[in-house]
Amino acid sequence: MEVVHxxxxxxxxxxxNNKIKTMQDILFDFISKYxxxxxxxxxxxxxxDLFHSVKKGTILLNEGQKTQDNFFVLKGCIRVYYIxxxxxxxxxxxxxxxGLTPHCxxxxxxxxxxxxxxxxxxxxxxxxxxSSKVNSKFPKFDAMCRxxxxxxxxxxxxxxxxxxxSSPEKRYLNLLQKRPDLIQRVPQHQLASYxxxxxxxLSRLRARILEKSKD
Amino acid sequence: MEVVHxxxxxxxxxxxNNKIKTMQDILFDFISKYxxxxxxxxxxxxxxDLFHSVKKGTILLNEGQKTQDNFFVLKGCIRVYYIxxxxxxxxxxxxxxxGLTPHCxxxxxxxxxxxxxxxxxxxxxxxxxxSSKVNSKFPKFDAMCRxxxxxxxxxxxxxxxxxxxSSPEKRYLNLLQKRPDLIQRVPQHQLASYxxxxxxxLSRLRARILEKSKD
DNA sequence: ATAAGTCGTTCACTTAAGTTAAGAAATGAT
DNA sequence: ATCATTTCTTAACTTAAGTGAACGACTTAT
Numbered sequence: 001m002e003v004v005h006x007x008x009x010x011x012x013x014x015x016x017n018n019k020i021k022t023m024q025d026i027l028f029d030f031i032s033k034y035x036x037x038x039x040x041x042x043x044x045x046x047x048x049d050l051f052h053s054v055k056k057g058t059i060l061l062n063e064g065q066k067t068q069d070n071f072f073v074l075k076g077c078i079r080v081y082y083i084x085x086x087x088x089x090x091x092x093x094x095x096x097x098x099g100l101t102p103h104c105x106x107x108x109x110x111x112x113x114x115x116x117x118x119x120x121x122x123x124x125x126x127x128x129x130x131s132s133k134v135n136s137k138f139p140k141f142d143a144m145c146r147x148x149x150x151x152x153x154x155x156x157x158x159x160x161x162x163x164x165x166s167s168p169e170k171r172y173l174n175l176l177q178k179r180p181d182l183i184q185r186v187p188q189h190q191l192a193s194y195x196x197x198x199x200x201x202l203s204r205l206r207a208r209i210l211e212k213s214k215d
Numbered sequence: 216m217e218v219v220h221x222x223x224x225x226x227x228x229x230x231x232n233n234k235i236k237t238m239q240d241i242l243f244d245f246i247s248k249y250x251x252x253x254x255x256x257x258x259x260x261x262x263x264d265l266f267h268s269v270k271k272g273t274i275l276l277n278e279g280q281k282t283q284d285n286f287f288v289l290k291g292c293i294r295v296y297y298i299x300x301x302x303x304x305x306x307x308x309x310x311x312x313x314g315l316t317p318h319c320x321x322x323x324x325x326x327x328x329x330x331x332x333x334x335x336x337x338x339x340x341x342x343x344x345x346s347s348k349v350n351s352k353f354p355k356f357d358a359m360c361r362x363x364x365x366x367x368x369x370x371x372x373x374x375x376x377x378x379x380x381s382s383p384e385k386r387y388l389n390l391l392q393k394r395p396d397l398i399q400r401v402p403q404h405q406l407a408s409y410x411x412x413x414x415x416x417l418s419r420l421r422a423r424i425l426e427k428s429k430d
Numbered sequence: 431a432t433a434a435g436t437c438g439t440t441c442a443c444t445t446a447a448g449t450t451a452a453g454a455a456a457t458g459a460t
Numbered sequence: 461a462t463c464a465t466t467t468c469t470t471a472a473c474t475t476a477a478g479t480g481a482a483c484g485a486c487t488t489a490t
Contacts, residue, residue, distance in 0.1 A: 089380040106369050153368050160375045165304040
């Protein structure tokens with residue numbers, strides 16, 4: 001994995017109001033939705049040097065590999081996929097302000113999937129040892145992590161239920177509603193497998209929908 | 216919801232070694248896998264009167280209803296289903312030693328699904344207020360709950376990935392491996408919708424598999 | 431700049447799931 | 461015990477997804 005460490009203030013983007021924001025601003029804005037941090041706590045976070053810039057296509061985790069790293073997307077998009085019978089099966093896309101803890105972190109077994117960058121990304125990468133130290137020092141972080149994982153659990157259950165109860169076409173229309181950005185920024189064949197179908201079927205399905213909308 | 220409260224020691228089953236076990240034995244055996252309880256702690260748990268006997272077909276939670284109840288299955292099987300376009304869509308079965316916290320408990324919104332008993336059940340029903348009191352009094356419980364929800368999160372992610380990356384036939388074969396009891400104890404039309412297909416398709420699929428295995 | 435590879439779409443054909451209907455088997459209610 | 465209802469299976473037909481191949485558009489590497 002080739003990951004470039006970046007200074008806290010280097011990377012920046014313009015937000016909805018054309019205000020220039022550094023990645024650390026973005027991070028603290030996000031955190032403030034859950035807990036309020038003192039300057040000391042903010043500095044403690046920054047001193048960990050968690051910010052990383054990662055090039056499109058970089059593989060963050062290989063099948064068979066073990067890791068203790070957690071990934072939090074500040075900018076860009078990362079993707080989880082399996083290779084089953086020689087075929088890529090994408091099961092998740094993580095975009096801005098979403099975090100990913102690989103199974104193998106909790107289960108302490110080699111990963112059975114890959115994680116790679118769909119786009120150039122700016123990520124927070126923290127390993128579990130590190131975060132448990134921080135968490136015990138700053139109970140606030142621990143509280144936040146627990147909130148996040150509760151949120152995640154519910155969200156995942158709902159996503160799973162939606163997937164199970166929908167046809168591929170409904171899943172696509174649902175995605176169009178809920179994550180329209182994905183359809184633009186992600187290659188179609190990855191989207192197709194995320195919807196549980198082949199690229200050809202996705203093409204056809206889209207043509208079908210377009211045809212219907214004409215009437 | 217008609218739920219019969221039962222004494223701690225009344226209900227019993229015979230285990231694999233033909234030993235008679237009360238529901239409280241079963242509960243404490245389960246808990247001991249995570250934390251070890253003192254007699255005081257065990258008595259505190261029992262004093263809460265959590266054990267309930269529930270008849271097959273009982274609806275534990277209705278769509279549109281709010282609840283603070285958690286359900287833990289000591290014996291029997293409960294099922295989560297949606298009604299979408301007038302059709303039942305089953306998304307989960309919970310069997311022995313598995314717990315269920317409805318979405319609406321965490322999200323504080325009316326439920327968008329039903330929960331009902333597939334069989335006569337013996338359940339632990341605890342409400343969130345109660346358990347948070349117990350948890351703050353006995354940190355051990357809190358620790359156990361956190362372990363359980365971590366376990367659940369990983370398990371769910373894996374289940375979701377398996378579902379996404381499999382065809383209905385593979386899903387059925389997978390279920391046959393992992394939860395063979397379900398295929399016996401659950402009505403076929405509920406199983407079908409759990410697999411994401413219609414009952415007719417499940418019948419056909421089973422016939423197809425049988426046909427293949429003859430060769 | 432060119433060649434090789436990747437990606438998205440289209441087409442013809444195959445396979446599997448959805449739909450509608452009918453009948454047998456099991457279950458529940460009176 | 462009988463009747464009504466629900467459940468499961470089978471069948472014929474429809475619709476949608478899988479497969480294999482071809483083509484143009486776009487990248488990537490050299």
